[in-house]
Amino acid sequence: MIKFRLFLLALLAGGTAAAQPVAPLTARQGNVRLTVALGPDGRPTYAVAFGTKPVVNASRLGLALTDGRGFDGPMLLTGSETKDVDETWQPVLGEVKNIRNHYQQLTVHLRQAAAPGRRLDVVFRVFADGVGFRYEFPRQPRLQYFVVSDELTEFALPGDPKAFWIPGDYDTNEYPYTVSKLSEVDNSALVKSSTAIAVREVPDAQLVATPLMLKANDGLYVNLHEAAQVDYPAMQLHVDRATRRLTARLVPDAVGTKAYVHAPGHTPWRTIIVSDKAPDILASKLILNLNEPSKIGNTSWIKPMKFVGVWWEMQTGKTNWRYADSADTLNAAGQLIANGHHGATTANVKRYINFAAAHHIPGVLVEGWNEGWEDWFGNWKEPVFDFVTPYPDFNVAEIQQYAAGKGVQMIMHNETSGAATNYEQHLDTAYSFMNRYGYPAVKTGYVGRIIPRGEHHDGQWMSNHYVRVAETAAKHHVTVDMHESVRPTGLSRTYPNWVASEAGRGNEYNAFTPEGNAPEHETIMPFTRFMGGPMDYTPGIFKLKDYVAGHPERQVRTTLAKQLALYVVLYSPLQMAADLPENYTAHPDAFKFIEDVAVDWDDTRVLEAEPGEYISTARLEKGGERWFLGAITNANRRTATLNLSFLPRGRRYTATLYADAPGADWKTNPEAYRISTQTVSAGTTLRVPLAPGGGCAISLVPAK
Template sequence: MTKLKQVLYLLAGLALWQHAIAQPAARVKAAMGKVQLQFDLDKEGAPQYAVWLGNQKAILPSALGLVLQQGALNKGFTLLSSTTTTTDTTWQPVWGEQANITDKHTQVVVHLQHQSTGYLLDIVFRVFADGVGFRYQMPQQKNLLHCVVTDESTAFRLPGNYKAFWIPGDYDTNEYEYTTSRLTEIDNTALVKNSTDIAVRVTPDNRSVQTPLMLKGDDGLYINIHEAALINYPAMQLHVSADSLLLRASLVPDAYGNKAYVQAPFHTPWRTIIISDKATDILASKMILNLNEPSKAGANTSWIQPMKFAGVWWEMQTGLSTWSYATAPDNTDAQGHLIPSGKHGANTANVKRYIDFAAESGIPGVLVEGWNVGWEDWFGNWKENVFDFVTPYPDFDVTALQQYAAAKGVHLIMHNETSGSATNYERNMDTAFRFMKQFGYPAVKTGYVGKIIPRGEHHDGQWMVNHYERVAQKALQYQVMLDAHEAVRPTGLQRTYPNWMACEAGRGNEYNAFTNNGNAPEHETILPFTRLMGGPMDYTPGIFKLKGYAAGAPDRQLHTTLAKQLALYVTIYSPLQMVSDLPENYRAHPDAFRFIKEVAVDWDDTKILEAEPGDYVTIARKAKGKPDWFIGGITDENSRVATVNCSFLEKGKQYQATIYEDAANAHWKNNPEAYHIRTVPVNSESKLSLPLSAGGGVAVHIALK
């Protein structure tokens, strides 16, 4: 070969290489285990993706993109390049369901350029062995800085008419009863209209549902759709299309109908798709946690202490006492002082009674609600300046109670109800947290009951999402643990802010107190697959008096057995677990109460033993730093037998299992408080058959002999 030909071949090869760099293929693939991802640009330059589990289609080709006031970024793209990296690390949460969490994924970043505007947009995919997460990233660029997001083109096209476990896509509440139906049957109109026990309801789209959304296909495929790391962005809901095969992202708007105000560089939250052919794998997934940023708490986290707590709360919920000191704000004497009603629950003597109960039971905390001035004059009034978060009622002695609790080895837990006035709370946050530190409160429960102020904003919109994060940051600054009620549903941010330990953000046990509907027997078997996918829930379990507990409603009852209330301490995870019932109701069942006193709230390991959404859940957890295991099993309205293989126990060691189970004649409606306790020897080769009555459960404590 002549030198001229060599040069010509070299130049031709170089040209082909340069062309390949300039015109990359418009298809990108990635996989981890059985999960496969494919990204494409269609003939119109519209980005789309698809997901498989092995040979099973999970998400059919579905749209991607953002719509900005500055222009629609959902088609007309060119693929500039893509990068692929892999990660395989292990990290240790401050607290949680496992002592060690593995983060193993393949990341693909596709770099796009909009042909007509020149705007740059990256889409980041992370493929795990149990699903896919993706988000949009707007790089810093000269011609696009401040952006208003008006919509998101994200879609999830399903291969069939899946069974769905859903609640309405409401802008202001997550506290609906769950409906189980086919996607074709979703219409939230009647449920929203009839849910008069929920104070604020805003659901303009009758075919919208909340995430986490749990789905099950006829082919046995389970799909869970949610989001991770929700920061500086509104919550994502899902609109179900007319043919019910397409779920489209629907963002909660602000007062002007816009969705988000951002500045490049920025990124959206992750959209998460967890997939398996086993329901237990859905509950075992740590993908949402892995998609959140590491802890911002620093090296010293010793002040973050998972705990159980009692509280002056259930007696208020059931009408035995009140949050308010007087019957009305204008019920005053000649000097203008409120006239006490005689039913105020947060009085010094009554709080001391709860402190005594906590001390004798080994319960570290006591939550006191209704202690501060303002409760007579806010509910339903949309009033901005209600509470100052530091002024007690005349019958609540802050100093004396702090000293009394400290002498008993008990911590008082603060309650800051904002009445939905987030503006007022932000003005007073430093004052409120300084007050907590002054009087030794290690944790605070916040509340947002009512319509939000700033007026026109919603609980789940961008402004409030940022507010909740600001509260978590302020609590971190003052070293206070946070339990947020009526907040947006969690998205794994407890990894980033480990002091943000729990949320309500769902239909809790309290609904059994003030409505006859309460929570259906299947409710707690759905929650782990929906609300709990994003993080711990302050469900307030542990009610022992299951009938006739509500003042003025003698026929009201919980839709569970007593044994199921014990099991909830294991199946519904929270590092802050309330011991919710009245002290006298626990003293009436000292043998059953023993399980609540002994059950852990922080864990080294978790095994999902059996699970089927809407039917049953059985979970085993190993206590942090101890050899003890605790098992919780619950069922819906149908009785069943939970089968527990004890292979998770350490081989060669002998244990004793104390089993708290439904009595043979127990039934959630007719005989809910009937239970039986037995002990059996077990080891790693043992198998336990545990009967669960209708609406019932079983709780087991396994300890070394």
């Protein structure tokens, strides 16, 4: 049912207008209430409340254009309309089988009070768990091609909430999280000390990235992000520490411009997710709902996958991506001289294929297989890779045939070295090569400074590049896992073959930095990085100490049981068993959970959660009857309370618990675990002790 309201708030005559006082416009869904007003100065504002509690106080809307005639006021309100939408759709891959898209939409029509009288629409969608809004530019004679110099969107927050944040960096999202009052945000020391990150550019000590997670003093949980970031730069937020007012900052291009826009068009959605219960934030589908439906017609070829790979051994220094020590290490015939440390050899890859086949792992990833690695590190150049030329010790055809004979699929790796222009020139060639040799999936990488020079990982040009990669991959029926890309904004709905991204601080930092990832890291990420989409976090490390020769200080800051729990807590339809085969062979009983756990789901229940402290999540496998449960904690010992009322009534299940053993501790005794079984039902509540930095993984199988 659609309800229209029209407010004639300006009398237009000869291109001029006289503003008249008007009542605020409102929209509501459940406890969430939106108010839109036009101030005496002609500037539009919005506010959001949850019940009786303010979420965002009256905050500015608008855009500045480079021609000086932007939508920054004064504006006239020429009309508005509302409509109600309630529909259900099914994701191709996801955490639940069905997603309800239920909102009230308020469209506000604005017009510049002064010449040239350009028109702007602001469209709000109010859900029971938050608000999304975007700017839309109708077709009009006085606005066609234009350039945005600044977005003026603000989020005026009441009080001084606790914030879970990383710096607003133009090129990376791989910082550790800081927890502080919003008024205490200062990223300068963290940016300076984060030397393990390849490229850093943070122009503002009070700039934070989204998704930004906040906990207010009145108990409200608020998440700020964006949805459907297409043909527009990423939004970051500048914190006014005195007023706690956040202002949008767009990542610029090589010449300092923010966004090139063509009317008719629109910006991405700005999103505010709110609840008085932390689990509701994790359960929200608001960001996915604000994205367009799939642009891929036939999606039957898009499959979830679990995989192992020639990767962690390189991160820990056991082998290397390079075939030779340098590009100048040549023999008399001008050929590279092998250094003996190359990991992507035919024999080594077969070893991983054998392990995958023996343990029912569908895929094997191989990094460092193609020529060019010697000529890349530290160099800002192109071309580096052509994506089809293997090193002499990597036989593509032989490996493909061997894997096929074992029922295993190979996953391609395309490191672009940040040279996106070079990759675009080779896209069809690279994906045709994958088709020829039976690679159904590719992991891409963008380590280093971007070419075109001066562009940033999170700018408009690169945001469009990632979409072009997903579109080209779809034409070749290839799924994509993008690393060092812009953080996701729900585009996995529109491009379901874009199955995962990195765009965050993954498990790999435990290999190449002494500080690694703090025990609370994985209890923050679902409230931040994962709000926009799945992450290839690479869980499953079993050897948690002494895995980097010469660096005894490097240690994974979790227990082994927590590594298992991450397969459930951290959602991705592409999950890696990231450790070495020999480390899994040492713990075959624990590896059984990785073999069994699903990666695609029909239902998800967040049983308990508090950002930075603990999360317990249960998921029902796609098309099956088994449930899997993961519970994790930060550095504090605690007891997880797991109410199994989500199980079907009248059925009994065999629960296999992979838990921290007595005395387990991420720092002193991380590999201590115990496995037990018991019969449970919907009336059961499990109370499981979690060690410091610990966790528990549970499989729930219908009892025979």
